[in-house]
Structure formats: C-alpha cells, structure tokens
Amino acid sequence: MSQVNDIGESRELIDSREIHELAMSSHAYLQQAIWWVRLARALDVLAEEILCSNLAVLGRDLASRNPHAHDQAEALEAMGQEALEAIDAARMHVRMFAGQCAQAAHVRDSVKWVCKRVQLMNYLVEDLTLAQSRQTRPAQRTSNLRLLPTE
DSSP states (O other), rough: OOOHSSSGGGGGGGOOOOHHHHHHHOOHHTTTTTHHHHHHHHHHHHHHHHTTHHHHHHHHHHHHOOGHHHHHHHHHHHHHHHHHHHHHHHHHHHHHTTOOHHHHHHHHHHHHHHHHHHHHHHHHHHHHHHHHHHHSOOOOOOOOOOOOOOO
C-alpha cells in the first residue's frame, strides 16, 4: 500500500495542531515558561514528523498518479526542506531567547511561518490525493431514473 493511501481519515500528512496552537498563543501565555518548553518540544516533534513522512517518495508517488500536477507534487520535497530549515532556526531562537519576554513575539512570528508552511504542504497533499481519487473513481450515472416499459 502506498503512503498516499495511508493518509486516511485525518487528511493531514503532518500533524500541525500543537504548533498552530502555540503560534496563536496570547501575549500573556508567551510570558510563561511553559510556552517555551512546549514550543521546543513541538518543534522537535514537528521536525521528526516531516522527516518520517518521506516527502521525496510521497512527491514522486503523487506525481506519477497525477501527471497534470507533476510540478506541484515534485515541489513537496523542497517545501519540506524549507520547513525543516525554518524549524531549525526557530529551535535555535528558542534556545537563545527562552524566558526572554522581549523576544517571545519575534520567536512566535517565526513559528507562524513554520506553521503556514506545514499547512501548505498538508493542503497540497490533500488536493493531490483528492484529484487522484476523482480520476480513479468510475464515472457515475447522471440520473438514478429507470426507464419503464410503455404499454
């Protein structure tokens, strides 16, 4: 079974709920140490998820199944690499500025970019997967009406 079919019900290749929640945290929450701890952990988990998702293989698989969207599918690997670089930069900022209230908003802004990149990758995979399922689904009849014999 291919990785495309494994996406299944969640419709998200890479789970971005926690990183999104932390990126949208209130200014008051940014001032607390727990935000920094959760953020560091969430960035580490997100990087691991991106690495484990094997975007190069997934992109090739999607490109072979969707020839009309070959370029978008092949771009998935580059998007993942950009996200990993941004995660590394955000993680470095967390190490450098942890606990410094003045830097929290700046760090949160870098995490927002990471969050948007991951969401964009998820949307792309979802769109390509849906396009593939539409192509493989047999043509449905336009009407469920049956002809009745006339007398």
